[in-house]
Amino acid sequence: MAEETLNPRWSVRAVITDPWLYVALSLALPALFVMQLLQAPDALAGGSDWRHVLLLVLIFPVLEELCFRGWIQPTLSEWLPHRWGPLTLASLLTSVLFAAAHTVHLPLAAAVLVFFPSLVFGGLRDRHHRVLGATLVHSAYNAVFVLIFF
Secondary structure: OHHHHHOHHHHHHHHHOOHHHHHHHHOHHHHHHHHHHOOHHHHOOOOOOHHHHHHHHHHHHHHHHHHHHHHHHHHHHHHOOOEEOOEEHHHHHHHHHHHHHHHHOOOHHHHHHOHHHHHHHHHHHHHHOOOHHHHHHHHHHHHHHHHHHO
16 A cells, blocks of 8 residues: 555546545535625636636646645644544644635635635645645636636
8 A cells, every 4th residue: 555655646546536526626616606795706806818817727726735735734734733533733724824815815704715615625635645636626616716707
């Protein structure tokens, strides 16, 4: 089993065949509906040109996941290894920071809601010890957001 965890093909296969990945993806529409009710798209209005879409769907998710799930969460995991079922203290605290970072460009209520998808991203990070699943789901959430609101 240890050899499998080092094999990149195995890790990609493990992520894309994980049923929790698809549960996480299915939560995107309800989350985005609530964000619409909170007027979040108005706060993100920056145009619907291809550059803005590229930023929202590819660039921001990759950079955010590398920072939050690739650096902050594993660092916190070393210091705070507490776990409650699938939820870790590191994932919880990282999600608080992630939501707080979104107050810069979202209304407070919408930024607070970002906490919940962030828990999903953190759970995928904890489950697979990689940022791939979190990045895929984050990109998918943002893509659905763009498709609906732009």
